[in-house]
Amino acid sequence: MxxxxxxxxxxxxxxxxxxxxxxxxxxxxxxxxxxxPSMRQLARDLHVSVIxxxxxxxxLEKEGFIYSIVGKGSFIAEQNPEVIKExxxxxxxxxLIEVIANSKELGLSLPEIKEWMTILYEEx
Amino acid sequence: xxxxIELKNIYKSYKNFQIEDLSLQVKKxxxxxxxxxxxxxxxxxxxxxxxxxxxxxxxVKMFGMDYSKHEKEIKKRIGFVFDDDILYxxxxxxxxxxxxxxxxxxxxxxLFREYCDRLExxxxxxxxxxxxxxxxxxxxxxxxxxxxxxxxxxxxxxxLDPIVRRQFIELLQDxxxxxxxxxxxxxxxxxxxxxxxxxITFINSGEIVFSKALHEIEEKYAIVRGxxxxxxxxxxxxxxxxxxxxxxxxxxxSDYQQIxxxxxxxxxxxxANLEEIMYYSKGGQGNVAFx
Numbered sequence: 001m002x003x004x005x006x007x008x009x010x011x012x013x014x015x016x017x018x019x020x021x022x023x024x025x026x027x028x029x030x031x032x033x034x035x036x037p038s039m040r041q042l043a044r045d046l047h048v049s050v051i052x053x054x055x056x057x058x059x060l061e062k063e064g065f066i067y068s069i070v071g072k073g074s075f076i077a078e079q080n081p082e083v084i085k086e087x088x089x090x091x092x093x094x095x096l097i098e099v100i101a102n103s104k105e106l107g108l109s110l111p112e113i114k115e116w117m118t119i120l121y122e123e124x
Numbered sequence: 125x126x127x128x129i130e131l132k133n134i135y136k137s138y139k140n141f142q143i144e145d146l147s148l149q150v151k152k153x154x155x156x157x158x159x160x161x162x163x164x165x166x167x168x169x170x171x172x173x174x175x176x177x178x179x180x181x182x183x184v185k186m187f188g189m190d191y192s193k194h195e196k197e198i199k200k201r202i203g204f205v206f207d208d209d210i211l212y213x214x215x216x217x218x219x220x221x222x223x224x225x226x227x228x229x230x231x232x233x234x235l236f237r238e239y240c241d242r243l244e245x246x247x248x249x250x251x252x253x254x255x256x257x258x259x260x261x262x263x264x265x266x267x268x269x270x271x272x273x274x275x276x277x278x279x280x281x282x283x284l285d286p287i288v289r290r291q292f293i294e295l296l297q298d299x300x301x302x303x304x305x306x307x308x309x310x311x312x313x314x315x316x317x318x319x320x321x322x323x324i325t326f327i328n329s330g331e332i333v334f335s336k337a338l339h340e341i342e343e344k345y346a347i348v349r350g351x352x353x354x355x356x357x358x359x360x361x362x363x364x365x366x367x368x369x370x371x372x373x374x375x376x377x378s379d380y381q382q383i384x385x386x387x388x389x390x391x392x393x394x395x396a397n398l399e400e401i402m403y404y405s406k407g408g409q410g411n412v413a414f415x
Contacts, residue, residue, distance in 0.1 A: 012339065044297040050154060051322035051337055 001030070001037075005046055013048050017056035025065055025076060026087055036066060036074040126152040127185075128274050128306045129173055134182035136168065143168060143330040146182075150325075153303045155296070157321035157338075158310040159398060161406055165330040166310045170278050173308070174204060187273070200228060203267030205260075206278035213252035217245060217262055221269075228270035236269035243291060257288040264292065268299065275299065277309040281316045289313075293320055314398040324398065328405050345401055346380045349373070350391035362386060365404040376404035 001024065005016045024030040036057070037045070043053040057074055060066045068074040103113050129150035136143045143165055150156050160166050171177045172184055175191040175198075184191060186198045215223070217240065225231040240247060243261045254262065260280060267275060275296075281289050297320060299305050311317060317324070317338075325335040334341075348363070351372050360366060362383060363375040376396060377383050383393055396404075 012342075014339070038301075040301045040303065044294075044301060047293075047297070047319045049320055049322045049338060050300060051339065055339065 003042070003046065005048070013046075014052045014056040014059070017042075017046070017053060018059055021056070021060060022065060025079060026084060026091075030076045032076055032078045034076045036076070038073055125154075128152045128187060129308065130183070130185040130188075131169070131172065132183040132185070134172065134179045134184070136172070136177070136179045136182075141165065141168070141330060143179075146330065146332060148325055148332050148335055150306060150308050151323065152306050153300075154322035155300060155307040155309070155320050156323040156325055156335075157314075157317040158308060158325050158327065159312075159314065159317075159402060160310075160327035161402065164327045166327060167278060168330075169327065170206075170276060170308075170310065173276055174202070175199075200230065200270070201273045203270065203272035203275045204277075205263050205267045205275065205280050214250060216248050216250055217265075218247040220251065220262075220266070224266055225269070230272075231270045233269075235271065236265060239265040239268060239295075243295070257284050260284060261288065261292070264295065268295075273304060273306065275305070275307045275309070277307070279310055279312065281311055281313050289316060296320055314402075317398070326398075326402065326405070328402075333405055341398070341401070342395060344378050344380055345396040346377050346383060346393050347396045347400055348375045348377055348383055348387070348391050348393050350387065354387065354390060359386070367404075376401065 003017060003020050005013055005020075007013075009016060011019075021030065021036070030036075036042075039053045039057055040050055043050045046053070057066065057068065061068060061074075064077055064080075066074050067077045099113070127149040129148075131146060131148050134143055134146040141163070146165075146169070148169075158166055158169070168177070172179060173186065175184070175195065187201060189198055191198060221236060225233070225236075239245075243265065245258060245261055245265065251259065251262065260283075264277075264280065267277075281292060284292065293316065296307060300307065300320070307320075321338050323335065324338050324341060326333040349372060352368060355366070355368075355373055362379070363377050366373055366375040380393065380395075383391070387393075
């Protein structure tokens with residue numbers, strides 16, 4: 001499992017870790033029951049403090065993405081399909097907004113975008 | 125969270141320096157960075173922790189125990205590393221090991237060899253020919269080989285080149301894989317702390333200014349820059365320390381949110397790093413003028 005953090009990002013490191021693990025859950029790379037590296041192992045591998053990874057895991061646990069068993073480690077929790085669907089819809093919406101913004105920059109009209117979309121959709 | 129070190133209401137006075145009513149705790153399983161200017165009292169506090177000096181009054185508890193009754197038990201669980209030429213010059217690392225290993229029941233020779241290997245330390249070279257970095261590595265290896273639960277280090281990274289410093293930090297992160305271990309280290313090189321420190325304890329003129337999780341400091345403290353016109357008796361209350369120049373003021377706050385609410389877009393607010401916090405705290409609580 002890759003987790004890549006930036007030390008120069010405005011985003012706090014614990015948040016970067018959190019987001020990346022969540023993304024992997026959404027994309028299906030991490031599945032229910034999968035083991036996560038221990039907090040301390042992850043801290044060492046990423047060159048960050050233990051409290052940073054601890055915070056990321058604690059928040060992921062609170063949000064229901066993972067669960068921990070003392071002495072055994074942390075695991076990916078069962079995901080609610082509704083929640084995942086909701087999240088995926090949000091992602092699609094964000095991407096569509098981006099497409100619309102880019103299209104407007106080029107002066108493409110709504111029918112033109114729709115036509116393009118139809119062609120691509122049917123090709124799939 | 126359990127405390128490995130607990131100092132309570134410590135008083136200790138010297139001719140030119142005193143510690144009054146100092147209390148501090150160090151949490152088990154974490155790395156605590158101890159920062160402060162030269163002469164702020166870092167070494168005195170570390171000597172108190174090592175029982176090298178005794179407080180005039182107050183309580184020092186290590187692993188919940190008292191030095192007066194359990195000195196031996198406490199000492200065998202501590203690895204002490206400090207920035208001083210303690211190594212016997214004419215000896216090789218191998219000789220030194222033969223001298224020190226029998227003092228500790230917990231000494232593990234395989235661990236000692238593994239560390240020497242990893243840090244590329246020669247066993248049969250006289251230690252007076254060691255570079256500064258090698259000496260520091262040797263002293264760390266000695267401290268780690270008896271598998272202490274607590275590492276106390278005084279300026280361990282001072283004067284080390286960036287590569288050795290990095291090896292050093294990596295070694296400490298390996299130690300911290302075990303949640304029973306605790307590290308307490310003082311340093312001037314604050315960037316060394318960023319990747320490993322969980323908590324920061326800041327001492328100034330013999331007083332603990334704060335002892336907090338590093339992320340809490342990063343979230344709350346900020347440097348604020350703005351026009352002098354914004355300062356009056358009321359607004360000055362929001363800052364810990366203010367410096368005025370002809371082109372505006374620069375100030376330190378420990379309440380990022382409040383400043384954002386009070387001044388909104390009229391000032392520039394940037395997260396303060398540890399060096400800035402130290403610098404401004406040294407200037408005292410009042411207003412310090414630039415000339």
